[in-house]
Amino acid sequence: MPALAPPATQHPAKVEPLRVCVTGAAGQIAYSLIINIANGTVFGPEQPVILQLLDIAPALEAMKGVEMELYDCALPLLAGIVLTTDPLEAFRDVDYAILLGAMPRRAGMLRKDLLKANVGIFQVQGAAIDAVAKKTVKVVVVGNPANTNALVCSHYAPSIPKANFSALTRLDENRAKSMVAVRAGVAVDQVKNVIIWGNHSNTQYPDVAHAHITRDGARVAVEEAIKDEAYLHGEFIKAVALRGAAIIAARKLSSAMSAAKAVVDHVRDWHFGTRSGEFVSMAVVTDAHAAAAYGIPEDLCFSLPLSIKEDGHYEVVAGLPVSDFARGKLDATVAELEEEKAEAFAHIEYLAAVKKAEEEAKTAHANGDAAPVAEVSA
Ligand SMILES: NC(=O)C1=CN([C@@H]2O[C@H](COP(=O)(O)OP(=O)(O)OC[C@H]3O[C@@H](n4cnc5c(N)ncnc54)[C@H](O)[C@@H]3O)[C@@H](O)[C@H]2O)C=CC1
Numbered sequence: 332m333p334a335l336a337p338p339a340t341q342h343p344a345k346v347e348p349l350r351v352c353v354t355g356a357a358g359q360i361a362y363s364l365i366i367n368i369a370n371g372t373v374f375g376p377e378q379p380v381i382l383q384l385l386d387i388a389p390a391l392e393a394m395k396g397v398e399m400e401l402y403d404c405a406l407p408l409l410a411g412i413v414l415t416t417d418p419l420e421a422f423r424d425v426d427y428a429i430l431l432g433a434m435p436r437r438a439g440m441l442r443k444d445l446l447k448a449n450v451g452i453f454q455v456q457g458a459a460i461d462a463v464a465k466k467t468v469k470v471v472v473v474g475n476p477a478n479t480n481a482l483v484c485s486h487y488a489p490s491i492p493k494a495n496f497s498a499l500t501r502l503d504e505n506r507a508k509s510m511v512a513v514r515a516g517v518a519v520d521q522v523k524n525v526i527i528w529g530n531h532s533n534t535q536y537p538d539v540a541h542a543h544i545t546r547d548g549a550r551v552a553v554e555e556a557i558k559d560e561a562y563l564h565g566e567f568i569k570a571v572a573l574r575g576a577a578i579i580a581a582r583k584l585s586s587a588m589s590a591a592k593a594v595v596d597h598v599r600d601w602h603f604g605t606r607s608g609e610f611v612s613m614a615v616v617t618d619a620h621a622a623a624a625y626g627i628p629e630d631l632c633f634s635l636p637l638s639i640k641e642d643g644h645y646e647v648v649a650g651l652p653v654s655d656f657a658r659g660k661l662d663a664t665v666a667e668l669e670e671e672k673a674e675a676f677a678h679i680e681y682l683a684a685v686k687k688a689e690e691e692a693k694t695a696h697a698n699g700d701a702a703p704v705a706e707v708s709a
């Protein structure tokens with residue numbers, strides 16, 4: 332579908348616009364997110380943006396409604412809108428790709444139950460990003476199971492550095508910080524350096540062992556402020572990990588407003604960097620450095636504490652002591668991610684075999700041959 336004419340900017344842009352793709356643009360999270368990209372909350376009040384919005388054909392009308400509302404917001408930083416159902420158009424020349432478009436879970440499901448339904452999307456979109464996005468593009472995967480989808484996406488985009496792919500665990504971090512703030516009786520911005528390790532799933536490890544609060548101007552370790560190890564090693568971890576399910580039980584829909592806010596935080600910090608001495612959690616593709624720092628196998632998409640420079644390059648915060656308790660938690664979430672990875676690539680092979688069998692049957696039909704019996708097992 333051709334790009335729609337961009338809205339006239341209200342003053343000539345002094346800064347080159349950033350191109351930002353949002354997939355699943357007609358969905359729930361997008362509805363809370365897109366306005367924050369277009370009004371300067373994510374990239375700052377001087378940075379124009381061109382939004383490149385992707386969804387599937389049945390959602391095109393709804394996406395057009397979102398576009399109408401964007402015009403109606405009269406946003407001076409919005410330098411253009413592309414609406415499309417074609418990934419090759421959506422990802423063309425983008426600086427950021429925010430991948431929301433995927434099936435959400437419903438009550439009673441685990442996020443990994445979405446793997447078979449969603450992983451193919453990230454294979455296709457990885458290949459499209461590889462073909463047409465800027466080689467410096469930064470990719471944030473939100474669609475679940477987010478870590479494994481991000482890993483798959485990176486595999487199918489071999490010309491883009493692996494460090495440019497991430498999955499969202501900032502929502503878990505925000506949840507954990509809020510719970511600590513309530514328990515310690517401080518404002519949430521006084522809670523720093525809570526870490527989410529591993530998978531955005533029930534095996535994630537929300538860790539306060541290196542976190543602190545600021546109270547009455549003094550810095551206090553969270554463990555010292557809360558003084559309840561049983562809570563911090565039990566109920567707290569469970570409450571953070573199961574928060575998504577609690578929201579689905581209450582809303583009959585998965586979290587969207589808080590997910591959008593977490594994407595805002597994730598992308599803003601990736602764009603502008605983190606403050607000295609502070610770190611944030613993002614799931615990133617592990618390399619030899621992560622392996623050496625925390626014994627995490629290479630080539631998993633694993634949430635880690637990162638410090639991000641102003642130019643967007645990040646480093647894994649190394650050297651944090653890992654207790655026996657923490658080691659057990661890290662190993663459990665590694666094991667789950669390894670299982671998901673194996674299942675994802677096996678399913679992609681299965682999908683390829685089905686496609687090949689279908690194509691052979693079509694060719695045989697066109698040639699007037701008897702259709703071959705396709706035997707493909709899942
Ligand atoms: N990582 C995280 O912290 C969180 C992840 N999520 C996940 O984010 C995803 C999106 O959630 P919602 O916006 O609530 O779902 P939604 O169902 O409201 O919207 C999803 C949108 O994606 C579109 N879509 C489906 N396949 C697509 C494709 N191949 N290309 C482009 N668009 C496609 C759908 O048409 C729909 O408009 C879900 O997988 C959900 O589980 C949700 C909350 C937090």
Ligand SMILES: O=C([O-])CC(=O)C(=O)O
Binds near residue numbers: 442
């Ligand atoms: O729970 C879900 O399915 C949506 C999600 O990932 C979250 O809220 O953390």
